Amino acid sequence: MNYLGVDIGTTGCKALAFDGEGRLLASAYREYPLHLTRDGGAELDSGLVMECCFQVIREAAAGAGAGSVAALAVSSQGEAFTPLDSAGNPLHGAMVSSDTRSAAYIPQWLEEFGEDRLYRATGHTAHPMFTLFKLAWMRDQRPEVFAEARRFLCFEDLLGFRLGVDPAMGWPLAGRTMMFDVCRHVWDGEILERAGVREEQLARPLASGSVAGEVSGAAARDLGLRPGALVVTGGHDQTVGALGAGVTSPGVAMYATGTVECITAATPGAVFSEDLRRANLCTYDHAAPGLYATIAFSLTGGNILKWFRDNFGQQEVLEAERTGRDPYELLLEQAPDEPSSLLVLPYWTPSGTPYFDPDTPGAIVGLRLSTGRGELLRALLEGVALEMRLNLEILEGAGCRVRELRAIGGGARSRFWNQLKADVTGRPVTRLDVTEAGCLGAAMLAASAHSGTPVQELARTWVRTGETLEPDPAKAALYSERLEHYRRLYPTVKEFAARR
Structure with missing residues (x-):
């Protein structure tokens, strides 16, 4: 039997098919546009996203062999939700993580509900990315949509619904709504009541790897799946991706480099501490059974390399067009x-953890006439990595020690960058x-639910590691010293920017 992992992201979706030994059989990808508004909105057309998901499932299933896919699971972007009417039609675009229109609703929530109460229940600190505050915005700013909505579904459960299953989502994705009690594993009644949302409007929260139902006969025929193919709960893309990277025990973490830089670490249980809360480092369910996860991220990640390419890499872009090579590979060769002599605060976007600062800008310190383009490029990448090192130090101080990083995403292909x-x-x-x-982790959950093999056991054979790059002792010592200077850079730039 074969298994399908579906990843639903902000700019596109993909499906990968694997056989029972974890060998890749087929893959498919589709892009879709993100619609931005002047007031801070960022929305996806949920109908188009579902069409694209059906296309990649159909294509990957055909590549694996018609009727051979016995189960599938989803790795989903977090927070985004779609309001549906009584017929299941979308009433509004899906407000994705980067939609900031709900920011004004956070202070009142914290004052009236209680900041500590919200953190202790949900494992997260308030931010406009979360579903809870987006719903508050919709209730006030789109009251007709809010009133007509019969369901509010995230993308994992929306796809399941389209496949003919009573909507269900994995615990990790439920955690990213900030309406889910991450210890009791239920929707928090007090939060829902204050938000004006009923539990029956939301999907069933189930542990990752649970059978949510079977694909309907019509959908199975349309997509080329095996009759009775299982829909299995996956969850939030970071935790499902961590599972696919083999992060099935504490001490190992996934290091994902895409548009955003993200480290997902496993912990043996939920970890609540004042240090983690101040650093906005969450605690919520892992996709691996019995574990929890925390996420450190920088919203400036691989996008800083794209910024450099667009502004300083015209030569490499032209050479890439001529030779067929990757322009990013050509840039990194320069x-x-x-180590550079520069120090970079990589806030080309709002910051992620630990500060959640939308206002302080990025900075480059140490420029001279002798500074070359290649050194500047290295310094930008160093700045992002130092930000992630800062997060790792905070985690370690709270008892969450990470001894090994597993690289995934587009940046993982570069040996230099790793x-x-x-x-x-x-x-x-x-x-x-x-x-x-993400697709591999989702397929592992699907295979585990179908075959009965524990997902940790599958991870030992399905996740195939390559080269391990050890830190260069001399360079690592230099960067450890530089970290102390980096710690002082943020408050200095923040104070300077506030006075402008």
Whole structure:
């Protein structure tokens, strides 16, 4: 039997089919546009997203062999939701994580509900990315939509609903709504009541790897799936991706490099602490049974390399068009192997953890006439890696020690970039054979539910590691010293920017 992992992201969706031994059989990808508004809105057309999901499922299933896919699961972007009418039609675009229109509703929530109460129940600190505050915005700013909505579904449960299943989502995705009690594993009644949402309007929260139902006969025929194919709960893309990277025990963490830079670490249980709360480091369910996860992220990640390409890499873009090589690969070849003399605060976007600061801008310190383009490029990547090192130090101080990083995402293909991360973080970085860990983790959950094999056991054979890059001792020592300067850079820039 074969198994399908579906990943639903902000800019596109993909499906990968694997056989029972975890070998990749087929893959498919579709893009869709993100619609931005002047008031901070960022929405997806949920109908189009579902069409694209059906297309990639159909294509990957055909590549694996018609009727051979026995189960599928979903790795889903967090927070985004779609209001549906009584016929199941979308009433509004899905407000994705980067939609900031709900920011004004947070202070009142914290004052009236209680900041500590909200954190202790949900494991998260308030931010406009979360579903809870987006619903508050919709209730006030789109009252006709809110009143007509019979369901509010995230993308994992929306796809299941389209496949003919009573909507269900994995615990990790439920956690990202900030309406879910991450210890009791139920929707929090007090939060729902204050939000004006009824439990029956939401999906069933189930542990990742649970059978949510069977694909309807019509959908199975349309998509080329095996009759009675199972829909299995997956969850939030970061935790499902961590499972696909083999993060099935504490001490190992996924290091994902895409538009956003993200580290997902496993913990043996929920971890609540004042240090983690101040650093906005969450605690919620892992996709691996019995574990919890925390996420450290920088909203400036691989996008800083794109910024550099667009502004300083015209030569490499032209060469890539001429030779067929990747322009990013050509750019990274220009960066020196030795550490730069610059210090970069990588806030080309609002910051992620630990500060959740939307206002303080990025900064480059130490520029001279002798500074070359390659050194500047290396310094930008060093700045992002130092931000992630800062997060790792906070986690370690709270008892969440990470001894190894597993690299996934587009940036994981670059040996140079992975070595830089190992040197800056002071931790070995291991590359994986399959960089699409979200789809692999989802397929593992599907295979586990269908075959009865524990997912941790599947991970030992399905997750195939490649080269491990150890930190260079001399460079790691230099970056450890530089981290102390980096700690002081943020408050200095913040104070300066506030006075402008």
